[in-house]
Amino acid sequence: MSSLSVAAPLPTVARQAPKQWGRLTLIGAAWSVFAFFLLLPLVIVLTEALQAGVGTFFSAIFEPDALAALRLTLLAVAISVPLNVLFGVAAAWCVSKYEFRGKSILVTLIDLPFSVSPVIAGLVYVLLFGAQGLFGEWLLEHDIQIIFAVPGIVLATLFVTVPFVARELIPLMQEQGTQEEEAARLLGASGWQMFWHVTVPNIRWGLIYGVVLCTARAMGEFGAVSVVSGHIRGLTNTLPLHVEILYNEYNHVAAFSVASLLLALALVILLLKQWSESRINRLRHSGAEE
C-alpha cells in the first residue's frame, strides 16, 4: 500500500518533464525508501530468528505457549472474520440498495474503528465488561468472564476489523446498482436465489479481498487485544502479544522466531490479496467497457 502511494505520482511527473534522470531519481528514491523501511526489517526479523540455528528457531515456534498463542490467534480470526463478512455484506446491501435516513451516518460509523486508536477500543471494553465496569457486577453474578479471557479478545478483534469487508463492498455494490437483482426477481427468482445466483457472484472478488484484509488485521492486532487480554501465558496471549512478552524477557531469538511465523502468515495473505485485487481490476475494467 505505502509503496503504491510513493510510486503513484511518477507517471505525471515523467510526462511533464520527460528527462530520464528525473524519472530515475524518483524511482530510485521510492525503491530505497521501500527497501529501508519495509524490506530491511523483514530481513532483520529472519536473520535474528535464525541467529542461533534452525533448531532453536523451531523449538521457539513449537514451544507450548507459542502454539497456544497461535491457536488463540487463529480462533480470534475464525470467529471475527465470518462475523465481519456477515455484517459487511448486510451493511453494504443496506447502503447500496436502499434509501433511508441516516445512511451517511451509518457509513461514517462503519469507518469509526479506522480513526479510533485500538487502545481506546480496548479500554472501552474494559470499562463496559471489566470487574469495575458497567456490566461488571452482572457478569460476575452470572460467572461470565469477558475481560482477560477469550471473549474479550474476540470482541476487541471484531471492533478493529469491522470496516474491512463493508468498506470494500459498498462502492462495488453501489457501482453495480440493483438492475440485475430486479431482473432476477422478474424472472421468478426468490430472495435467496437472487442473492446466491446474482449478488454473490457479482461481489465475489471484492468479498475475498475484504476477507483477506480483515484476516490480516485480525491476526496482527496488538493494541486493543493487549488491553483486554491480561497477558496470561498459554491462555490469553495471541501471537503478537507473545512476541512482545518474549522480547521484554530479552529472549530475542524466540521473539523473532515467533515473529517470523506471523510474517509467513502475512506473506500468504499478501499473495491472496494481490490475486484477488487483480481479479477485481479485471472485472472493473470489463465493466467500464459497457
Place this chain on the structure above:
Amino acid sequence: MSIEVRNVNKQFGAFRALNDINLDIHSGELVALLGPSGCGKTTLLRIIAGLETPDSGSIVFHGEDVSTRDVRDRNVGFVFQHYALFRHMTIFDNVAFGLRMKPKSERPDEATIARRVKELLEMVQLDWLGDRYPEQLSGGQRQRIALARALAVEPKILLLDEPFGALDAKVRKELRRWLARLHEEINLTSVFVTHDQEEAMEVADRIVVMNKGVIEQIGSPAEVYEHPANPFVYHFLGDANRLYMGEEHHILFRPHEISLSRNAADEHRPAEVRDIRPLGAITRVTLKVDGQEEPIEAEVAKDDASLVDLARGQTLYFKPKAGVPAHLS
C-alpha cells in the same frame, strides 16, 4: 392478457411522479408510453411490473387485481434500457435463468431447458453466441439477448423500458422494426416506454402521451398526430412552426404543411431564405419572416419546383396549408 391501471398515484418525496393515472391496454396490443424525461412513464411501467408500489390505486391483469402480488408472481417479461444481463453468466445461462429458477415441481429438465434456450436464441438470431459473456456482445446483441431472456418464462405481458435508448440510430431502427414483427408473431401484450415520438409512431398500435405525471392523450399514431388534444401533444409529436398573424394571434403548423413559391402568389407571404439543408428525400429551408424573431422551417420534397437554383438571401413566398390547428394556440 389485458392490463388495467386504476387511479394510480405515486409520489417521491415532494415530487409527484404519477397523478391519478387510468389506462386500459387491450390483450395483444402494442402500446407506447411516450413523454419527455421525468414525465412518469418509467415509473408507470415499473408499477405495472411490480418493481415499484403505487401510493394508491390498483393494477388489474385480465380482470384480476395483482396489486398485492410480488414481482416474481406477476409473470411479466421486462427489458431494461441498459439490458441488465447477468455479467458473470454466459449468454446461454442468462437465457436459461428464468427456467432454472422455477420451483422444483415446475422446473423442466436440463435437456428441455437447453432445447428451449436454443429456440429462443434462434428466434433472436444469435444462437452462435451461447457460450459468450455479455461484455463480449454489442449493445444491439445484448438487447436481443435481454429480450430472449425475458421471453424464456413465456410471459403474457412484455414490458420494455426505453429498449433502444442506448443504441445507435441505425441499430435502433432495425431493432424496432424487428420488435414490431416479433410482437405480431407471438401473442403478447406489450408496453414500451420511449421519449422518441418517431419510435412510438413507427412501432405502436396506440400511443399514450404523458407529461408531468398525467396522461395528455391516448390514441392511435394517426389520431395523436392529426388530432392532438392540446398544445403539449402537438409540440411533442413533431416540429412546429409558429407564425404570428398580428399582435397577439398566431397559428401553428408543421414544417411539411407548407406551400412554397418563387413568385408572389395568392395569400403567400414573403420571407428571406436563411438556410437550405438537403436531408435525403426532403429538403429543409429555413425562412426569416418580417415582424417575428422565430424562423419558419419548411420541409418539401427535394424535387420541389421552388428549390431549383435557390440560394441563401433570396426571397421565397410561403403559405401554411389547410389543416392549421389555429385553435391550439
